[in-house]
Amino acid sequence: MDAPRFYSDDELATWIPVAALLELLPRELDAQLLRDADLTHFDYFALSMLTNSPDHRLQMKELASMTNATMPRLSHVVSRLxxxxxxxRERRTTDARGVDVVITPEGRRVVLRATPGHVETVRSLVFDALDADQREQLRDAAVAVLARIDPEGRMVASRPPAARDDETPAAPTAP
Known part of the structure; x- marks a missing residue:
């Protein structure tokens, strides 16, 4: 049996702030979106995927994959929205077993109104703390880790840039 591996000093010095970031950043993003738009970050993310999808609709299983949600979690969120x-929710015209989630005009208004505050919060908390080299390093590190935890590229962000060219952007754009 192999001996258990523990963190090296360097690994621990890296992991502790990363773990704290993983705990604190989602809370901050949720707080801003809840305050400004009564949306969680996950709600915003799902609405953004729909806003930027062709015909503002996605099959439920496709939206689940793009947001890395289980079907029960996504079903709960969609019911709330x-x-x-x-x-x-609308039955697929091409497959009666499938269900599409369609963003309504009100949903588009809500997510588009929420976007400037969300972008400002991300800038303030993340980008303003980093210089250009650090942003590139963060991007490279995130891509490397995503390649390990989502090798199939289920989430749009996990796919290589060339594969994302015609994909949904992370933040909604104006019509």
């Missing part, structure tokens, strides 16, 4: 009038 549906009650608010931000999305609707």
């Amino acid at each position: 549906e009650r608010r009038g931000l999305v609707a």
Whole structure:
């Protein structure tokens, strides 16, 4: 049996701030979006995927893959967004077994109004703390880690840039 491996001093010095970032950043993003738009970061992410998809719709399983959500989690979120009038479920015309999630005009208005505050929060918390070289290093590190944890490229961000050229951007764009 192999002896257990422990962190080296260098690994520990890297992992502790990364673990703290993984805990604190989502809380900050949620807080801003909840305050400004009554959306969680996940709600915003799902609505963004729909906003930028062809015909503002995605098959439920496709949206689950793009947001890395389980079907039960996504179903719960879609139900909540549906009650608010931000999305609707529609049967697929090409496959009666499939369900599309369609963003409503109100859903588009909400996500587009939320975008400037979200972008400002991300800039303030992340980008303004880094210089250009650090942003490139962060991008490279994130891509390398994503390649390990999402090798199939289920999430759009995990796919190579060339494969993303015609894909959905991370933040919604104006119509």
